[in-house]
Amino acid sequence: MAQELKGKKIAILATDGVERVELEQPRGALHGAGARTEILSIHPGEIQARQWDMNPAGTFAVDRLVSDASTGDYDALLLPGGTMNPDQLRMNRDAVGFVKAFVATGKPIGTICHGPWTLVEADAVRGRRITSWPSIRTDLRNAGATVVDEEVVIDRQIISSRSPADLPAFCAAIVEQFAKAGQQVPG
Template sequence: MDYPLQNRKVAFVATDGVERVELEQPRGALYGAGAKSEILSIHPGEIQARQFDLNPAGTFPVDRLLADASVDDYDALVLPGGTMNPDQLRMNNDAVAFVKAFVESGKPIGVICHGPWTLVEADAVRGRRLTSWPSLRTDLRNAGAEVVDEEVVIDGQLTSSRSPADLPAFCAAIIDQFARAPSRVT
């Protein structure tokens, strides 16, 4: 069996309100490709997941606080959506600083649905081509992004998708993009 992400470590930045399927499916796909992952958040303990933004959908344990995390510890980053999750992250200095540092590192980033809100706050979408949930598209354009309505968009280090309906294509794309990037974590 081929494990293209063996010895790779991926950070999932999320907090309460994360859309369960947008964290769980990419994490499972990356694990199946050999990657290890950690959930980084703005508070310790567990984060509350949601289904369709409204319905409680269980919890995920937090592996590390964003305030204690270093970009150097990870090969790639995933920013799942859910409306509440990125709305809280973009208001948190530690989350924005971590995402900004990750962008500056040049390492690959996968982002889906409402996840780009944190990239907007980190001033990381100007001149970039990406997609998102429809309600974010004006925010992305106002922040200088070229917004398209496609299942998956790859622009340099950024791989973006629109919604949970795009998860099969998103998961395949991030595995491919993360495998192409050099492993920098020792």
Template sequence: MSHLEGKKIAILATDGVERVELEQPRGALHGAGAQTEVISIHPGEIQARQSDLIRAGTFAVDREIGNAAVDDYDALVLPGGAVSPDRLRMDRDAVSFVRAFVTSDKPIAAICHGPWMLIEADAVSGRRMTSFPSLHNDLRRAGATVMDEGVVVDERITTSRGPADLPAFCSTIVDQFAKAPQRAMI
């Protein structure tokens, strides 16, 4: 496993996030030495879900999106669940944050419905991607080539289908994030 010592990873999520899609990647990143911050559109805690329907506890919010800057992070994770990305894509600050990440050339990982944020940020045209099956047409209409694979890496963007693919997704993002240059420390 690659080491992520000194790297700081943003995890953008809000109420309705699929618990395992935030928890397992964050655990893998911590296990590799990274620091993570949960960024959301409101302070306090976000309500997690299991299969979009069952309440599954909460996660503390480390920073509100209005106070987050791309320069503070080395990479970005966009967990899924249908509800969280759907709410985030309606938030101007969240979309601007993702768009700024795309133009920064830093690595981004999105699982399940997380690629909705990449569509909203105009970042999928010409890319090979995967997602939860219900997003395949959205990705195609936005110009992506959809692959039905557990994990797809296209340059610095890694995508995955959903919870069943978490082991491969987690190990891939650790490897991909390890390859990225570390942000400048001030």
């Protein structure tokens, strides 16, 4: 089943401050399963990655501006974390609008660590069971989510994990759930 995502195109929404490992490892798992990915961002060129939010960790090339992207072009969405990354995304109208529209499609969304912050801004966690990095759990609760402390949580279309320590389980879960992308689950 090494090609379970063959023919699938996955959007990765990220900007400066993205936690390198939270973009790189899931993207590698998606590519390994046959998917194509595009990094969408709020500015062109490259985005600056970080390691544990503190240390510069190289760059990733931006494939397309989120303002120019259409949810219909993608089978699934990945929202990696890092503190600065989702904090900037949730302040960007185009990024929040894209996430809100993606949720409405019913297509799967994988998010890890601080990534759910953008889902909060898009009013997409109300009534859902989700996990995240501990410091944003109050924000998730205040936005109407049921927050749990588990390695991977799947609630309808949203697959969430807590931290880089959960990446092996998270990567397996997103590959499995993204493979079901044609079988949309209403948001």
